[in-house]
Amino acid sequence: AALFGEDQARYLVAVDSADAVLAAAKAAGVPAAVIGVAGGEDLAVEGLFTLPLSQLRTAHEGWMPGYMG
Incomplete structure (x- = not known):
């Protein structure tokens, strides 16, 4: 839940550069942090x-055909 949970108090925003988003959040008094980077061939924590x-990708795309037999 801590890694992938979504609720009304947390949002993920993907941007090329976080600087402008972090500055705007700070100016508005909204907590914000960089939590990772995207790229590569793996999902890693x-x-x-x-x-x-x-x-x-195989698990995501194959579950329905596997379920339907």
């Missing part, structure tokens, strides 16, 4: 896990 995107 340092110290927890690394999963190849190809494995995630």
